[in-house]
Each structure stands twice: as structure tokens, then as C-alpha cells.
Amino acid sequence: MEIGVIGVGYVGLVTATCFAYLGFKVRCVDVDPDKIHNLQNGRIPIHEPGLEEILHKANKAGQVLFATDINELKNCKVIFLAVGTPPNPDGSSNLTFLTQAFDDLTNLLTQDTVIVVKSTVPVGTAKMLRERASGRDASNLLHIVSNPEFLREGNAVHDFLNPDRVVVGYESDLAKSIMKEVYAPFTSKDIPIVWTCNASAELIKYSANAYLAMRVAFINEVSDLCEQANADISEVTRGVGLDHRIGRHYLHPGPGFGGSCFPKDTLSLVHFANQRGVDAKIIKSIMPSNESRIKSLSEEMCRLFKEHGCKVIAFLGVTFKANTDDMRDSPTIPMIKALIDNGFEVMAYDPSKTEQFSQYFNIGLQNSAEEALHRADAAVIATEWSEFKLMPAELFASKLKRKILFDLRGVFSAEAFRAVGVKYRGIGRKIDA
Numbered sequence: 102m103e104i105g106v107i108g109v110g111y112v113g114l115v116t117a118t119c120f121a122y123l124g125f126k127v128r129c130v131d132v133d134p135d136k137i138h139n140l141q142n143g144r145i146p147i148h149e150p151g152l153e154e155i156l157h158k159a160n161k162a163g164q165v166l167f168a169t170d171i172n173e174l175k176n177c178k179v180i181f182l183a184v185g186t187p188p189n190p191d192g193s194s195n196l197t198f199l200t201q202a203f204d205d206l207t208n209l210l211t212q213d214t215v216i217v218v219k220s221t222v223p224v225g226t227a228k229m230l231r232e233r234a235s236g237r238d239a240s241n242l243l244h245i246v247s248n249p250e251f252l253r254e255g256n257a258v259h260d261f262l263n264p265d266r267v268v269v270g271y272e273s274d275l276a277k278s279i280m281k282e283v284y285a286p287f288t289s290k291d292i293p294i295v296w297t298c299n300a301s302a303e304l305i306k307y308s309a310n311a312y313l314a315m316r317v318a319f320i321n322e323v324s325d326l327c328e329q330a331n332a333d334i335s336e337v338t339r340g341v342g343l344d345h346r347i348g349r350h351y352l353h354p355g356p357g358f359g360g361s362c363f364p365k366d367t368l369s370l371v372h373f374a375n376q377r378g379v380d381a382k383i384i385k386s387i388m389p390s391n392e393s394r395i396k397s398l399s400e401e402m403c404r405l406f407k408e409h410g411c412k413v414i415a416f417l418g419v420t421f422k423a424n425t426d427d428m429r430d431s432p433t434i435p436m437i438k439a440l441i442d443n444g445f446e447v448m449a450y451d452p453s454k455t456e457q458f459s460q461y462f463n464i465g466l467q468n469s470a471e472e473a474l475h476r477a478d479a480a481v482i483a484t485e486w487s488e489f490k491l492m493p494a495e496l497f498a499s500k501l502k503r504k505i506l507f508d509l510r511g512v513f514s515a516e517a518f519r520a521v522g523v524k525y526r527g528i529g530r531k532i533d534a
């Protein structure tokens with residue numbers, strides 16, 4: 102069976118490449134000719150560990166085709182829609198790309214075709230698409246499936262190939278049987294397929310992201326409580342997380358969550374609740390909690406550095422988390438902005454060398470962590486890249502003129518820094534800086 106994919110952004114490209122890796126022939130279409138040209142030549146536009154290698158193999162074996170012409174998908178029985186659904190200013194999702202791709206596709210149908218919505222879309226989208234197609238000749242050939250993704254950036258290939266579950270919302274027996282074929286490599290590995298109606302599948306996606314975002318916001322608040330109680334957040338999360346009803350994941354405190362998914366999807370769920378008159382108090386509190394954390398940490402950082410007479414700050418890690426070059430909605434953006442607005446000179450460095458930095462700031466990135474530390478008075482660790490974890494406390498002690506480290510990810514041991522005379526401000530632990 103040939104699989105079609107429309108949109109080779111992050112989700113589409115990972116989906117297409119992994120299906121090709123699993124042995125399917127995959128045809129990908131995108132409106133961006135430059136992107137397609139690069140992919141035809143094995144160049145991928147995102148930083149995703151492992152993706153380039155398997156794409157290279159798939160390209161070499163002729164398993165994957167990239168094109169700009171949607172007619173290439175004419176004979177595919179199953180076509181994934183993986184176009185962007187960016188947020189509108191009111192928190193709703195902009196479905197222009199999705200409806201455009203859907204309309205183009207439905208105009209092509211000459212046989213029963215399963216159209217799989219892989220993009221993250223508001224609850225009710227499958228129903229809306231069904232209604233949109235209802236007047237058209239080919240409407241009876243159309244089978245809509247909602248198949249949300251649960252890929253973490255930086256782990257997407259692993260997550261795609263080893264999911265905890267696959268969620269498939271469907272509306273016809275034919276759709277179910279085609280999706281069974283598509284996911285046969287997963288059922289043979291005993292990975293559960295959760296068969297649902299379309300609306301449930303759509304809501305599962307938002308609930309999962311909003312719940313995880315809530316856990317992060319929650320543990321960040323507990324981390325603040327630890328500081329006041331002279332408790333240690335790593336001990337608290339271990340003690341709490343070992344309860345199997347709670348679990349240990351997504352309980353790591355940090356500067357606040359970011360990325361293109363948690364904030365957008367949480368806001369979209371709030372928008373849906375408001376639209377339907379549901380007073381979802383907990384869900385509505387997630388974003389304000391996260392925003393106030395980012396703000397209060399930014400303010401504290403500026404205050405601390407001013408008190409110690411710092412002028413130049415090394416800012417290590419600018420992406421929203423490690424192992425990605427993505428800065429979308431990263432808490433580092435308002436933080437760096439606050440430092441600059443308060444008159445500090447920021448020497449920022451990120452191991453991904455992300456090109457997105459220049460979209461937000463008109464200062465350049467440094468070439469290495471050492472270069473960022475070179476003239477700095479104090480340093481901030483904002484993402485948990487392994488490269489930073491390997492940096493010895495002595496390096497900071499020898500480079501930083503005012504010897505202050507603000508570790509927003511709890512990457513280091515406070516003791517190791519205290520031992521070499523660096524004032525260490527961690528999170529969720531006794532404060533000594």
C-alpha cells in the first residue's frame with residue numbers, strides 16, 4: 102500500500118520517513134518547492150536526532166518520493182494531512198492550510214480514500230471536514246480518520262517507532278481496515294491501538310498535552326514551595342513520583358514550559374471550553390501559572406545580577422528544551438529580552454546553533470559555551486543539553502568574574518559549585534545566591 106502525506110513540516114516529515122523506514126512506499130507533497138528540493142537531496146530542514154539517517158536510507162531505496170504536485174497522491178488509498186495549524190490571536194487554531202489541502206485532495210478522489218488528520222486540530226474538525234465535503238460528488242468516497250501524534254521534538258523518531266499507544270478515530274469500517282494495515286507493524290509489536298470516534302481522538306490529543314503541561318506547571322509551583330520550606334525538589338519529586346498512580350515523568354522543574362505544542366494546545370482547549378460554556382477552571386489556570394513563573398524568574402534573575410554588580414551575562418541554551426533547534430514559545434525569549442531591557446549584555450550560546458535566534462534578537466549567538474563565558478560576570482543555564490551537564494564547576498569558577506550561576510534546569514550539583522566559590526542559584530532548593 103502506498104501512503105500519501107501532505108505537509109512535510111515537523112510532523113509530516115517524521116511520519117513519512119518513519120513509514121518509509123517500516124517498508125511502506127510514501128509519497129509526500131508540500132507547496133514549498135525549496136523544501137521539497139532539499140528533501141529530494143536528503144537535506145532536512147529541522148534538527149531531529151536520527152531522522153537524517155533514516156531519510157537517507159529511504160531516499161536511497163526509493164521508498165519515499167517528494168513532490169509539489171498533489172496529483173502524485175492520486176493513487177494513494179490513505180493520505181495523511183500534516184499541515185500546520187498555527188494559533189490565532191484568540192487561542193483558536195488557524196485551519197486555513199488544512200482546509201485548503203483537504204479541498205485540493207477531495208477534488209482528486211476517484212476511489213475510496215482514507216484521509217487521516219495528523220495535524221493537531223480542534224475538537225470537531227473531522228465533523229467540520231465531513232460537512233465541508235458533503236455537497237461534492239466524491240463525498241461518498243471519503244473516509245475521515247483522526248490520528249493524533251504524540252511525538253516529542255528531539256525524540257520524535259524513537260517516539261514514532263515505539264509509541265505507548267496509537268490513537269485512531271474513525272467513522273467507517275473501510276477506514277478501520279485500512280488503518281489496521283497501516284499500523285500492522287505496530288500491532289505485531291503488541292503496541293495498543295486505541296480505536297475511538299473522531300471527536301474522542303481529537304480530545305485525547307489536547308487532553309494529553311494540557312495534562313502534561315499542567316504537571317509541569319504544578320511541579321514548578323511545588324518547586325517554589327520547596328525553596329520556602331528549605332526542602333529539595335528532587336527529593337520531593339522522587340517521593341511523589343514513585344507512587345505508581347502518579348508516576349515520575351513530567352515532574353522536572355524548570356523555567357516554565359514552552360515549544361509549539363503545550364502553550365498552543367492548552368490555549369486551544371481553553372478556547373474550546375469557552376466556546377461551549379464549560380467552566381474548565383484547572384485547564385484555564387495552566388497558562389497563567391506558566392506565564393507568571395517565566396516573569397518572576399526573569400525579574401529575580403535581573404535583580405540578583407544587579408545586586409552583584411553584573412553587566413555581562415552568559416546565557417547557555419536558548420531553545421525551549423534540549424535536543425532541538427526550536428525556539429517557538431521558548432521561556433528563554435522573554436528572559437533574554439528582560440536581561441537586555443535591564444541593560445545587561447547577553448552572550449548567548451546554544452549547541453543547536455539555532456537559526457531562529459535571529460528572528461527574536463539582533464545579537465548573534467556565540468560559537469561555544471566557553472566563548473559565551475569568556476567576558477561574562479554571571480551565567481544562566483536555561484536548557485538541559487548534555488553538553489552543559491559535562492561542563493566542570495571549575496570552568497565557571499575560572500571564567501565568571503562575579504562567580505554567579507543561575508541554573509534554571511537543576512542541571513548541576515549546588516555543592517560542586519559552592520566548593521569552588523561560585524554562588525549557585527538553583528531551583529526548588531535552598532537558595533544561596
Ligand code: UGA
Pocket residue numbers: 221250251252253254255310313317350351352353354355356357358359360361362363366421422
Ligand atoms: C509535546 C508532547 O510531549 C508530545 O507528546 C506531543 O506530541 C507534542 O508536544 C506535540 O503536540 O506535538 P514537545 O513539545 O516536543 O512534545 O516537548 P516536551 O518534551 O513534552 O516538553 C514540553 C515543555 O515542557 C518543554 O518546554 C520542556 O522543557 C518542559 N518540561 C517537560 C519541563 O519543564 N519539565 C518536565 O518534566 C517535562
